Each structure stands twice: as C-alpha cells, then as structure tokens.
Amino acid sequence: xxxxxxxxxxxxxxxxxxxxxxxxxxxxxxxxxxxxxxxxxxxxxxxxxxxxxxxxxxxxxxxxxxxxxxxx
Amino acid sequence: xxxxxxxxxxxxxxxxxxxxxxxxxxxxxxxxxxxxxxxxxxxxxxxxxxxxxxxxxxxxxxxxxxxxxxxx
DNA sequence: GCAGTATGTCAAGCATACTTGGCACATTGG
DNA sequence: CCAATGTGCCAAGTATGCTTGACATACTGC
Numbered sequence: 714x715x716x717x718x719x720x721x722x723x724x725x726x727x728x729x730x731x732x733x734x735x736x737x738x739x740x741x742x743x744x745x746x747x748x749x750x751x752x753x754x755x756x757x758x759x760x761x762x763x764x765x766x767x768x769x770x771x772x773x774x775x776x777x778x779x780x781x782x783x784x785x
Numbered sequence: 786x787x788x789x790x791x792x793x794x795x796x797x798x799x800x801x802x803x804x805x806x807x808x809x810x811x812x813x814x815x816x817x818x819x820x821x822x823x824x825x826x827x828x829x830x831x832x833x834x835x836x837x838x839x840x841x842x843x844x845x846x847x848x849x850x851x852x853x854x855x856x857x
Numbered sequence: 858g859c860a861g862t863a864t865g866t867c868a869a870g871c872a873t874a875c876t877t878g879g880c881a882c883a884t885t886g887g
Numbered sequence: 888c889c890a891a892t893g894t895g896c897c898a899a900g901t902a903t904g905c906t907t908g909a910c911a912t913a914c915t916g917c
Contacts, residue, residue, distance in 0.1 A: 714828065728893060742875055744895065751874060754903085756786065758827045759847040769841040775831040800863060814905055816865065826873090826904060 714752040715774040718743070721765040736760050786824040787846040790815070793837040808832050 722732050722743075729747070733740040738757060746753050752773070753761065762769040794804050794815075801819070805812040810829060818825050824845070825833065834841040 730893080739876060740894090741877085741896085745875085748895070750896090752827050754874060755824050755827050755830045755841075755845060756847055757874090758830075759842065759845065762842075763847075769827075770831065770834075773827060773831065775828055775835075802863080811906060812864090813866090813907085817905085820865070822866090823904060829904085 714749070716746065716749075716752075717772055718761060719747045721761075721767070721772065722747075725765070732764075735764060786821070788818065788821075788824075789844055790833060791819045793833075793839070793844065794819075797837070804836075807836060 718732075722729070725732075727735070729743045730740045733743045736743070736757060737760075742753075742757070745751055746757075752758075758769055758773055762772045765772060790804075794801070797804075799807070801815045802812045805815045808815070808829060809832075814825075814829075817823055818829075824830075830841055830845055834844045837844060
C-alpha cells in the first residue's frame with residue numbers, strides 16, 4: 714500500500730508529531746504509516762485525506778502496491 | 786461509521802455472499818460491515834468503493850457517525 | 858412438509874492497527 | 888560542546904478486522 718502522507722505533510726510544513734496530534738493519534742502511528750510499516754485504518758485514512766484536502770484514493774494507492782501478495 | 790454498502794450491493798443485484806466473493810473476503814465480513822458491527826480496513830474499503838464506482842468518501846461517512854465516541 | 862436461499866449472529870483464533878515509553882542518530886543553533 | 892528537534896525503530900500490551908464453522912430465522916417454491 715503506497716501512500717503520499719509524507720509528501721503531503723511536508724507540503725503543509727508539519728512534523729510527524731504535529732500531524733499526529735492533528736489526527737489524534739501517536740507520532741509512532743504517523744511514522745509507521747509513512748515508512749510503510751502498516752496501512753492505516755479507514756477512519757484514520759479518511760481523517761488524513763480530509764486534512765490534506767484530497768480524496769482517499771489520491772493519498773493511498775491500493776492498486777500498485779508492492780507489498781506481499783495477499784491483501785486485507 | 787455509516788456506510789452505503791447494503792444499498793450499493795442491492796443496486797448491483799448481489800447477495801452478501803456474492804459481494805464477499807468479489808471482494809475476496811468472507812460473507813461474515815460483508816454482513817458485519819453492513820450491519821455496522823465494525824468498520825472495514827482501508828484496503829477493503831478501497832476495494833468496495835472501486836467495485837461500486839464511487840469514491841471512498843461516498844461509500845463511508847466518517848463525519849456523522851453515530852457510534853461510540855472515540856475513533857481510530 | 859421440505860429443500861434451498863438469503864440474512865443475522867455467535868465463538869474462538871489469528872493478524873494487524875494503535876498505544877506508551879524508550880533508545881538511537883543526525884542536524885541545527887546556542 | 889551541548890541542548891533541542893525531527894526522525895526511525897523496538898517491545899509489550901490492547902483493540903479490532905477478518906477467518907472458519909456453526910446455528911437460527913424467514914422466505915420461496917416444489
């Protein structure tokens with residue numbers, strides 16, 4: 714699951730900690746999503762997309778994900 | 786987390802079992818999402834939205850959710 | 858009455874999202 | 888030199904998405 718969280722966050726001039734607080738999650742959660750350790754929940758994905766003013770599909774690329782085969 | 790999965794599924798003339806198979810998940814998963822027992826993962830939400838030809842935001846309403854207070 | 862289909866729900870188990878708290882490293886500026 | 892800031896990562900614990908398998912209900916048509 715590719716995502717553009719890091720690029721969008723930097724475009725907003727925010728740190729991981731600041732974005733985390735804005736989303737109501739921990740810094741570790743934002744960091745883990747940015748580096749691809751796991752994919753966010755739907756509520757968090759909606760929250761991030763809304764925050765960045767973009768549709769969820771533009772922030773998260775489920776199509777050409779590189780990661781290991783089986784999804785969900 | 787409100788969603789329009791049931792309405793969209795019926796609009797496609799499908800059963801829960803058929804939609805489940807199309808999404809690659811169990812019937813129980815589709816049923817649980819429709820009746821609001823839990824919200825789907827982001828990959829499944831993207832898959833459902835893509836299947837119905839709608840943006841994720843139109844299938845899942847995070848804004849006016851009725852469910853129990855704290856999110857994520 | 859009985860079989861088949863569609864739905865709702867439960868329990869137990871596994872996978873994973875998210876938490877707190879901590880540590881390491883690099884960069885920057887006093 | 889030293890402190891502060893930003894980032895990456897780890898461990899252990901909790902919450903929840905998803906699974907299989909099963910059972911109950913209702914409806915339909917033979």
